Amino acid sequence: ILGGSTTGAHQRPYMASLQVDGHHVCGGFLIAEQWVLSAAHCMEDMKGKTFQVLLGAHSLSQPEPHKRLYAVRAAVRHPGSNTETNDDDLLLLQLEEKATLSEHVKILPFQRQDVDVPPGTMCEAAGWGFTSHSGRKPDVLQQVERPVKSREECNRRPYHDNTITDKMLCTDSRKKDTCKGDSGGPLICNGVAEGVVTAGARVCGNYKKPGIYTRIAAYVGWIDGVMAAAEE
Numbered sequence: 328i329l330g331g332s333t334t335g336a337h338q339r340p341y342m343a344s345l346q347v348d349g350h351h352v353c354g355g356f357l358i359a360e361q362w363v364l365s366a367a368h369c370m371e372d373m374k375g376k377t378f379q380v381l382l383g384a385h386s387l388s389q390p391e392p393h394k395r396l397y398a399v400r401a402a403v404r405h406p407g408s409n410t411e412t413n414d415d416d417l418l419l420l421q422l423e424e425k426a427t428l429s430e431h432v433k434i435l436p437f438q439r440q441d442v443d444v445p446p447g448t449m450c451e452a453a454g455w456g457f458t459s460h461s462g463r464k465p466d467v468l469q470q471v472e473r474p475v476k477s478r479e480e481c482n483r484r485p486y487h488d489n490t491i492t493d494k495m496l497c498t499d500s501r502k503k504d505t506c507k508g509d510s511g512g513p514l515i516c517n518g519v520a521e522g523v524v525t526a527g528a529r530v531c532g533n534y535k536k537p538g539i540y541t542r543i544a545a546y547v548g549w550i551d552g553v554m555a556a557a558e559e
């Protein structure tokens with residue numbers, strides 16, 4: 328997160344850190360007791376390594392009473408996701424067991440109505456991604472407030488030039504923005520998860536490349552279907 332601030336400890340108890348070999352690689356968030364939603368691109372540089380999901384954390388390094396690493400029973404990428412585009416950039420992670428919910432570990436509701444967030448709506452992103460262009464990694468959770476930018480404007484040059492589909496949304500990225508390591512985290516508008524951070528052009532903090540998010544409401548059928556199928 329560029330240009331943001333440290334979150335109050337455990338004020339975002341739905342946040343997940345996706346870890347490979349004990350290192351934070353992506354964000355994610357708890358959408359059900361045994362399910363974390365994140366971004367498919369987070370699984371790209373995995374080379375068959377194993378994911379773990381850290382819940383209940385504020386600091387990535389310090390011992391905290393409610394921090395707990397969960398093994399992943401299943402990782403389900405959206406079938407439309409691929410390395411060439413930002414399309415369908417969603418990943419569902421089934422935890423090895425149900426998360427123990429508490430004041431520090433909670434489910435974040437997501438938007439189920441497939442209606443665009445009005446441009447200008449102030450939303451929040453959070454994560455443990457880069458806090459500087461030089462690649463500084465924070466130890467504690469960061470957050471930033473960003474206004475939604477209309478798809479019509481976001482699709483113009485010099486912005487994203489017609490690559491933003493109806494299943495994506497944009498936020499202004501002037502100085503304050505998401506960055507490497509924030510992928511997979513939520514965009515929260517009025518207390519509801521509306522988007523999932525996707526890297527897009529990978530540029531951070533440049534107004535010419537607004538932040539891009541996958542619109543969760545456009546994938547409710549897929550999300551419910553994957554979770555239901557695992558219950559059978």
Ligand SMILES: NCc1cccc(Nc2n[nH]c3ncnc(Nc4cccc(O)c4)c23)c1
Pocket residue numbers: 457459460461462500504505506507508509510524525526527528529530531532537538539
């Ligand atoms: N703001 C959009 C966004 C959301 C999530 C991730 C990303 N960026 C990135 N995703 N993956 C990456 N691999 C390498 N470098 C990256 N960005 C980068 C790194 C240092 C300085 C800088 O200005 C930008 C990214 C960008």
